[in-house]
Amino acid sequence: MSALKPLSRRPAWLGFVLIGIALAIAPFVVQAGLGIYWVRILDLALLYMMLALGLNIVVGYAGLLDLGYIAFYAVGAYVYALLASPQFGLHLPFWITLPLGALVAALFGVLLGAPTLRLRGDYLAIVTLGFGEIIRIFLNNLDRPINVTNGPQGINLIDPISIGGLSLARPQDIFPGMSSAHAYYYVFLAATLLVIFICMRLQDSRIGRAWAAIREDETAAEAMGINTRNLKLLAFAMGATFGGLSGGLFASFQGFVSPESFNLMESIMILCMIVLGGMGNIPGVILGALLLTILPEALRYIGDFQRAVFDRIIVDPADLRMLLFGLALVLMMLFRPAGLWPSSQRQRELLKSDEPAPPGLYDEQR
Amino acid sequence: MDTFLQQLINGLVLGSVYALVALGYTMVYGILELINFAHGEVTMIGAMVALTVIGALVGAHVDLPGIVIVLAGVLAAIPACMLLGFTIERVAYRPLRNAPRLAPLITAIGVSILLQNLAMIIWGRQYISFPPILPRTTYHLGGATISVLQIFILVLSLVIMAALVALVQKTKLGRAMRATAQAPQVAGLMGVNINSIISLTFIIGSALAAVAGVMVSAYYGVAHYYMGFLLGLKAFTAAVLGGIGNLAGAMLGGLLLGVIESMGAGYIGDITGGFMGSNYQDVFAFFVLILVLVLRPSGLLGERVGERA
Numbered sequence: 001m002s003a004l005k006p007l008s009r010r011p012a013w014l015g016f017v018l019i020g021i022a023l024a025i026a027p028f029v030v031q032a033g034l035g036i037y038w039v040r041i042l043d044l045a046l047l048y049m050m051l052a053l054g055l056n057i058v059v060g061y062a063g064l065l066d067l068g069y070i071a072f073y074a075v076g077a078y079v080y081a082l083l084a085s086p087q088f089g090l091h092l093p094f095w096i097t098l099p100l101g102a103l104v105a106a107l108f109g110v111l112l113g114a115p116t117l118r119l120r121g122d123y124l125a126i127v128t129l130g131f132g133e134i135i136r137i138f139l140n141n142l143d144r145p146i147n148v149t150n151g152p153q154g155i156n157l158i159d160p161i162s163i164g165g166l167s168l169a170r171p172q173d174i175f176p177g178m179s180s181a182h183a184y185y186y187v188f189l190a191a192t193l194l195v196i197f198i199c200m201r202l203q204d205s206r207i208g209r210a211w212a213a214i215r216e217d218e219t220a221a222e223a224m225g226i227n228t229r230n231l232k233l234l235a236f237a238m239g240a241t242f243g244g245l246s247g248g249l250f251a252s253f254q255g256f257v258s259p260e261s262f263n264l265m266e267s268i269m270i271l272c273m274i275v276l277g278g279m280g281n282i283p284g285v286i287l288g289a290l291l292l293t294i295l296p297e298a299l300r301y302i303g304d305f306q307r308a309v310f311d312r313i314i315v316d317p318a319d320l321r322m323l324l325f326g327l328a329l330v331l332m333m334l335f336r337p338a339g340l341w342p343s344s345q346r347q348r349e350l351l352k353s354d355e356p357a358p359p360g361l362y363d364e365q366r
Numbered sequence: 367m368d369t370f371l372q373q374l375i376n377g378l379v380l381g382s383v384y385a386l387v388a389l390g391y392t393m394v395y396g397i398l399e400l401i402n403f404a405h406g407e408v409t410m411i412g413a414m415v416a417l418t419v420i421g422a423l424v425g426a427h428v429d430l431p432g433i434v435i436v437l438a439g440v441l442a443a444i445p446a447c448m449l450l451g452f453t454i455e456r457v458a459y460r461p462l463r464n465a466p467r468l469a470p471l472i473t474a475i476g477v478s479i480l481l482q483n484l485a486m487i488i489w490g491r492q493y494i495s496f497p498p499i500l501p502r503t504t505y506h507l508g509g510a511t512i513s514v515l516q517i518f519i520l521v522l523s524l525v526i527m528a529a530l531v532a533l534v535q536k537t538k539l540g541r542a543m544r545a546t547a548q549a550p551q552v553a554g555l556m557g558v559n560i561n562s563i564i565s566l567t568f569i570i571g572s573a574l575a576a577v578a579g580v581m582v583s584a585y586y587g588v589a590h591y592y593m594g595f596l597l598g599l600k601a602f603t604a605a606v607l608g609g610i611g612n613l614a615g616a617m618l619g620g621l622l623l624g625v626i627e628s629m630g631a632g633y634i635g636d637i638t639g640g641f642m643g644s645n646y647q648d649v650f651a652f653f654v655l656i657l658v659l660v661l662r663p664s665g666l667l668g669e670r671v672g673e674r675a
Contacts (some may be wrong), residue, residue, distance in 0.1 A: 067475075105457045115660045121660055122471055126602060130652035133599075141645050203651060264595070268475060276471055315487055323483035329476025330458055336567050 027185045038297075039181040044252060045293040045361060047187035047246050048196050052273040052289040053282065054242025057199065059271070060280035061208060062235035063215030065125040067267055068112070068132025072240040074139060074262035075108050076101035077246025078149060081257045084159040087150060094161040098248040105244025106237045108135075113236035117229055132267055139259040154258025161252045168252070184253050191249060195242055197284055202238070211235055263320060272325050275332055278339025287341050296321045368509030373632040374625060375507070379516045381624020382523035386578035387601030388608070388616040389530060390571030396547040397567055398463070398610035402551015403474035404454055405575060407481035409449050410591065412576030413583040414489050416443035417496065424497045432499030443576040450481075451563055451572025460561070478595075485591040493588045500584065516563065519581045526577065527617050534613060543567060547611070588603070589641065596648060600627075603655040609668020618666060626650060 027039045051073060058066045079101035083092045116127045125303020143151030160169035160180070167173075169182035202208045210231050214220035222228050251257050269292060296318075303317040332339065368640045387409055394402045416439030458477050462470040504513045534540035545553040546563045552562045582597060583589040600623060608619025631647040658665065 063468070065471060115656065119659055119663065122467065123606070123663070125471060126401065126599075126606075127656055127659055130599070130603075130655050134649055134652050137646065137649050265479075268479060271472070271475070319483060319487050322479055323487065326476045326479030326481075326483060330473050330480065333465075333473040333476070334458070334461055337465065337469050 023189060027182045036179060036181060036297045039179070039185060041189055041293065041297055043181055043184050045290050046185070046192045047250055047253070048270065048273065048293050049192050049286050049289040050188075050242055050246040050249075052194050052271050052277070052285045053199050054239045054246070055270050056239075056274050056280065056282070056285045057202070057211075057242070058235050058239035059274055060285070061203065061211040061215065062232055063211075064117075064232060064235060065122070065128075065260075066236075066239070067125050067129035067264070067271070068135070069128075069239065069243060069270055070264070070267040071112075071132040071135040072105040072108060072243030073247040073250070073266070074135055074257075074259070075105045075240075076244030077251040077257045077262075078139065078155070078247075079104050079244070080248035080251040081155040081158050084146075084252070085155050086157050087155050091159055094163075094248075094252065098161075098245060101248035102241045102244040105247065106241040109236040109238075109240025109243075113233045117232045117236075129264065129267075132168055132262075132264060136259050136262055139262070149259075152259060154260075156256050158251050158255045158257065160255065161249075169255075175189060188249060188253075191245065194229040195245075196282060196286075198361075203282070207234065214224050244275075249299065269325060272329055274339075276328060276340060281339070281341055281343035283339035284343065288339070292325070295324070299324075369632055370629075371508050372510035373628045375510055375512050377515065377625035377628035378621060379519050379624070380628060381604075381621035382520050383578050383581050383620075383636060384597075384601050384604045384624050385617045385620025386523050386526065386574045386581070387597060388604040388620045389527070390575050390615065391598075391602050391605040392608075392610055392613060392616040393543075393567050395569050395605070396548075397543070397564055398459070399649070400459060400470050401465075401474065401602065402454075402459075402568075402571075403459075403471070403598070404477040404481060405571065406594035406596075406601065407478050407485070408450055408454075408572050408594070409579040409582070409597055409601075410485060410574040410589070410594030411450055411481060412443040412447045412572075412579030413589040413593065414494070414579075414591070415446045416440055417494050417578040417583060417589050418489075419443075420497060420499075421494075424499060432501065435499055436580070440577060442579050443580055444573050447496050447572040447576035447579075448569045451568040453577075455568040460564075461573055482591055482594065489591060491591070494583075496587045496589065498581050498587075515584060519585060522577070523581070526574065530574070531613060533570075539566070558590075559588070600651045603651045603658075606655060606665055607658050609665025612665070612667050615665055615667035622666075623654060626654060651674055 012219050027042060030038050030042055051069070055066065055069045056071070058064050080094075080097045082088060083097045083100070085091075086095070091327025112128065112131050116124055119127060139149045140152055142149040143153075149155070160167050161184075162168065168183040168187060169180045171178045171180060175183075192236075210221065210226045213224065213226055214231060218228055250261075270289075273288035273292045274285055275288070276292065277286065299317045299321055302320065306312070306314055330353050387405065390405045390408070391402060394405070416436075419442040420435055420439040420636075423430070423438060428435065454477055458473045459470055462473060478592070480633060501514050504511045505517075534543060542553070542558045542563050543566070545556065545558055546560050550560050553563075578597075579594075582593065601620065604619035604623040605616045607623055608615025608617070610616075627647060627650050630650040634646060
């Protein structure tokens with residue numbers, strides 16, 4: 001088959017150029033159409049994409065359900081915040097704080113992974129969940145007796161990223177017409193593209209195939225000579241690195257971090273993105289992250305709708321958001337367990353069962 | 367010594383509630399090998415339903431003793447939770463019984479979030495306080511005090527646990543449950559209706575959760591839509607500590623965790639030289655969980671089971 005050339009073949013680079021142009025002008029188009037607020041949403045979507053791709057390595061590739069992933073995001077964010085804010089009077093540049101944040105997060109990943117990797121899937125889920133909560137409780141309470149994290153108040157006035165004298169918080173000094181949201185968009189885009197590239201290369205590498213083997217059948221993988229312990233640790237560390245990186249970016253973008261941003265629901269939301277989009281499939285994960293970042297914003301219109309129809313807010317749209325996420329998780333698993341945009345391999349796997357599936361349940365997928 | 371005795375009493379009372387919830391986890395896990403993430407939320411719904419009924423009765427100035435009003439709340443909460451547990455299993459878990467492990471686990475998380483937010487929409491974000499209708503008599507025991515409510519919680523949960531053990535060990539139904547846990551297919555061949563046994567397991571577990579939910583809200587004096595999460599997590603820890611799938615283990619684990627937690631909260635300041643305070647209380651459960659899973663994954667009373675791929 002591979003010897004046959006497709007009949008019409010557009011050059012591959014044309015697609016890349018078109019995508020590149022679209023990505024480059026996206027914030028300006030969004031600003032013109034929806035306003036500057038939505039450019040910030042776009043920035044957040046890119047951050048969530050990085051997070052989702054990081055978690056995808058752990059859950060989608062290696063098949064380890066991690067419910068405390070947000071802890072690594074928190075670690076990255078706090079490392080950046082502590083080293084570049086008035087909290088300790090340190091103002092280190094981003095090219096030190098960002099990699100350091102990612103590194104510390106990776107360290108935490110190994111710290112969490114090392115004792116827990118012997119555990120079966122569902123135990124691992126609970127332990128990671130507990131780990132996430134422990135980190136949050138410590139961030140909340142490490143303001144006494146020595147004030148490290150400033151407790152529930154969080155850390156304020158975090159330095160923005162500044163590249164060669166250009167502060168991303170004030171790009172209009174050099175580029176008129178650009179706002180901070182635009183500037184961060186390009187930084188986040190570059191970081192996201194880097195993460196996507198690494199993920200793609202990992203997926204097709206020896207390591208990626210070893211992860212897939214572990215996910216499918218750990219015992220068999222071990223029998224084939226795969227060092228399952230090291231590879232699972234590597235998955236944790238890689239996932240945590242991306243979490244830490246996006247955490248640092250988040251801290252510089254918001255200028256403020258507090259433990260409240262890193263609760264369990266955030267971990268669950270990132271998991272939702274992966275599950276919704278398609279576990280183990282990069283385009284699916286990106287789609288999931290984009291959809292779930294935009295959805296809560298779109299839900300605001302439900303509030304307007306209620307006000308128009310009933311003259312008052314009956315159900316607060318913010319409350320509705322998590323409700324819909326929960327519902328989406330259940331429905332996705334019941335009717336489309338492989339996600340909206342599944343990887344072909346994962347789809348086969350999720351439909352696999354020891355016994356024939358109950359009639360009618362998976363029929364629409366065949 | 368006074369602190370010790372007092373924390374022991376507090377721990378045992380709290381632990382008996384953990385044990386009741388842990389039984390629900392352990393029974394379901396014993397049969398389905400599924401962590402029923404939504405179990406903590408069932409407890410929360412139980413507390414909320416009971417408090418609604420109690421609040422309505424108190425608001426209507428019904429001339430009944432406090433105990434009777436609370437009992438009415440419990441009696442309303444139990445069937446509500448039974449129905450909820452049954453529905454959860456039927457809708458969210460049964461269709462996925464033959465799916466890979468990750469699928470029902472994610473569904474369980476989904477159900478848990480769904481219930482939490484449903485409760486938030488129905489009952490609001492604020493803390494709902496438990497009306498002060500129960501007798502507040504306290505007795506002195508050595509240097510410590512124990513309230514009537516504490517005695518009541520302790521005794522009632524011990525009675526319920528004993529009843530459950532009797533049910534599982536002595537009745538025909540219990541034998542069917544044990545058979546299903548051991549080998550579902552074979553039990554099915556022997557004429558056990560596995561589906562109804564599994565449904566029943568969820569129903570019984572949910573009833574226990576309802577009682578536990580009312581106890582917790584009476585003990586702390588408040589209920590909140592988020593209370594099920596931490597309670598569920600701790601109860602799960604208790605079940606793992608005792609050896610998941612093992613009824614006696616869940617009870618022992620619950621009581622032990624309660625004691626560890628209140629001892630920890632009482633003494634952590636002294637141990638760490640004032641560095642950490644009782645605001646770290648919730649961390650203990652997680653540390654215990656991680657330690658147990660690392661050092662003895664099968665729990666205190668559990669048997670070593672072969673890994674299932």
